[in-house]
Amino acid sequence: MKITEIKKSINNEMNYLISSDFDSVIKKIEKRKGVIVNMDNSRSKKRMLWGASLVAATMLIVFAGVFGFSKLNKDNVNLLATVILDVNPSLEIKVSEDEKIIEVVTYNDDAKKVMEGMDLKGVELGVGTNAILGSMLKNGYIDSAKNSILVTVLGDNQTKNKEIQDKVAGGIDAYFTTNSVDGSVMSQTVISTSEVEALATKYNISVGKVELINKILAGNPLYTFEDLVNLSTTDLNLLANSKKNNVTGITTTGAASQSEYIGRDRALEIATENIKTTPSNVKNIEIELDYDDGLMLYDVEFDYNGYEYDFEIDAINGKIISSDKGKEDKYDDDVYEANATTTGKYISRDEAKNIAIKHAGVTNYYEFDIEFDYDYGHAVYEVEFETNTAEYEYIINAETGDIIYSEKDNEDDDRNSSNNTSSNNNTNTTSTSLISKAEAKSIALKHAGVSDYFEYEIELDTDDGIKVYEVSFETKLYEYDYEINAKTGKIIKVDKERADD
Amino acid sequence: MRHELQYNDIEMFEIYLLDIANGSQEALEILYNKTKSYIYGYAFSILKNVHEAEDVMQDTYVNIYRYAKNYTSKKKPLAWMLTITKNLCLNKMKKKSRKETDIADIEHMITSNKKNEHHDYVFARTLLEDLTDEERQIIILSSIEGLKYREISALLDLNLSTVLSKYHRAMKKLRAKYKEA
Structure with missing residues (x-):
């Protein structure tokens, strides 16, 4: 088989x-719950609002007052949106339609400390946000190591949410600049769902953080x-903006601080020192921060001396967690083979085929298959074929043409049984009576009416016996696939598809 | 020929993911039909339990539907999908009181599944009985058309050469078993 x-x-x-x-x-x-397919769908919207109103008990009154019943709270102020700020202090600002602060809800003790002695009710959103940031800086919640803040806007009107997101995030970024803080602002708008609320409650974190983690x-x-x-928040910022992770839906200004970590340059130095070279000698360098098994680590990849290296380095202490070395470009087998055979580094498929056939000492064979692979540290051809009496498998070193491995299996039970059936059927079904590949080819080409073609391949297969x-x-326009009965030459199946691009 | 077709399939998977990101359940259904055996097989190879594998297979498509808009890894849709499967499997395995090997379940299926009463599940049995965890996952992943060894080694967090040598060893076992059967 x-x-x-x-x-x-x-x-x-x-x-x-x-x-x-x-x-x-x-x-x-x-x-x-909460998977909203189409945000304009009124039914999903209702569900979303209902889900949002299930949030922590302290907020229930406000939400119910605003969304559930009259859209007005006790002070007759319309709620426009909710802005969540996450640094480590985590708090929520309720914003009225005239963009003033209705109230600030704190989620943790750090947030309580930030808000101590501050009453921002009725204050303009931008002014209030600056006051909160000032307090965070003063209390040491934002510094050169912890420099990231997450802004999340929740609300009824996505367009409005987006506006507020830009306004608040932009305001914070400007505040950082004027106060010479090398900070980074992540921002997002969120459609809150009961599922998100449940996670927020379970882990005692904000809906914004749940969404960021989900992303x-x-x-x-x-x-x-x-x-x-x-x-x-800073570590999450690093992961959200690591190229490794393809995170979308988050807008980021500035870069997360890596001052608690050894840094990308040092990580590269450690990796290159390990193989006794220097960063200037290696090429195709890729360094990304990653998180694995509870560790923040740098994933360092580069090519050196014909080999591809991959290091994982503990981001805090610089310890090498793992290292891997492989032949450069080894992975893309097709490209590798194409390059190598055209440059004469490897023998061709035909040469490999001849080596195997000659070694087997056969002249009539079928089910021939050859594949290029990279195995046991060698570029190899895997060659398979059958005769009426045996199945052959060869692994041939593509560089030297040496036979690394060969196997000959004499025909087994399933072949015998098929021989039995064929003799019982009394029909002429032995494999020797097959039409040739050339005949099959001309049948297909004639049927397609094609003389100018490329990417031609033919393979003998067994389908339903x-x-x-x-x-x-x-051809330039179409891709053709034919299945042709190898005994009768009858076309069993034709598939013609437009060759796009 | 095979490589050309694979390339087209991969391209098509990306187009489906785009449509799915826009909420198309039809595209999800096509993708499901084309890839369910891969997703199921991978889940089965990790969990060694047909019921849990089925559950994870379904959840994988739920998550694909949910997160298709986040798919950006060019030309690697299968690896992306299989990573979702892997993660769901790992979550499952954290749960207590799991029942792992279920040869009995397979036996039951063989005897009760009228649709495939002639099917003897030689490979499913062999995968469970004769292969190590890594070998089983490698064999399943390598049987997925269009998935490169490089992507397999990344999924399993193994060196490429390890993947290849284990693959050959396991393939040998499967062939031997097939001849016995």
Whole structure:
């Protein structure tokens, strides 16, 4: 049995093991509270507001007053939006339609300390935000190491939310500049859902932080919520803006401080020292901050001397957690093979094929398959073919042409049984009576009416017990796939697709 | 030929993800039909339990639907999807009182599943009985069309050479088993 057949069988078996259908996925999607497909949909909006009103008990009265009933609170002021600020102090500013502060709700003790002796009711939002920032700086919650703040805007009107997000984030950025703080502002708007509220309540963090973590998780599902929940706003900023994580939906100005960490340059130095060279000697450098198993670490990658190196370095103490060395460009097998064979570094597929066939001492063979691979530190060709009496597998060193491995399996039970059936059927079905590849090719080309083609390939396969040639080729306009009965030459299947791009 | 088709598939997966990001359940359904055996297989290879694997498979598509708008990793849609699966599996494994190996479940399926009464699940059995955890995951991932060894080694956090040598060892075991059966 060929490797491709084994793979196909595994996939088939996995398919058979699945007992549910797509509807169960849809049911789960619909069951998930708060998944809002279309934000303009009035039904989802209602659900969202209802979810928001379930937030912590202290806020219940305000929310119910504003959203649930009259849209007015006790002081007859309309709530426009809620702005959440997360540094480590975490607090929430309720903003009226004329952009004044209705009230400030503190989420933790640090926030209480920040708000001590301050009454911002009725104060203009920008002025009030500056006052809060001033207090955070004075109390040491923002400094050169902890320099990140997260602004989250929640509210009924997405356009308005966006405006407030820009205004508040821009205001904070300006405040940092005028006060010579090297700070970084992340901002987002959020449609709060009951699911988000539940997580916020469970971990005693703001809805804004939950959303930020969710966005990082969506970009890099290798993290778990628990991993990230205890990280500081600055660390989350580093992860959210690490290229590794593809996080979207967060606007960031400034850069998160890495002063608690050794820094990217030092990380690169440590890695290069380890292989007894210097940063100036290596190329294609990529350094990203990552979080793994409770550690912040630098993922350092570069090429040196024909090898690709990958280091993981503890961001705090500079210890090398892991290192990996591999042949440069080893990964993209196709490109590698193409480059290497054209430059003459490797023998060609035909040469590899001849080596294997010659070694096997056969002249008639079929089911020929050859693949380029990188294995055991060598570039190799994996060659497979069959004769009427045996299956052959070769692994050939692509550089030297040496046979690394060869295997000959004499035909086994399944072949015998198929021989039996064929003789019982009394039809002429032995594999020797197959049409040739050239014949199959001309059948397909003739049918397609094509003479000018490229990317031509042909493979003999067994489909439902019938030997078929799978013929494929392309023209400038179309891609063709044919299945041709290898005994009768009859076309079983034609697939013609536009070759896009 | 295979490589050309794979490339097209990968491209198509990206187009589906774009549509899904815009809320298309039709695109999700197509993606589901094209990839469910991969997603299920990977979950099965980690969890070694058919019921949990099914659950994780469904949740993977729920999360794909939810987070498709965040997909940006160019040309690696499968790796992205499989990472979601892996994460869901890890969450599952943290839960207590899990039942791992369920050869019995497979036996039950073989005898009760009329649709496939002739199917003997040689490979599913062998995967559970004869392969190590890593070998099983490598075999499952390598049977996914269009997934590169590089992406497999990244998913499993193993060196490429380790992945390849384990792959060959495991493939040998599977072939031997197939001949026995």
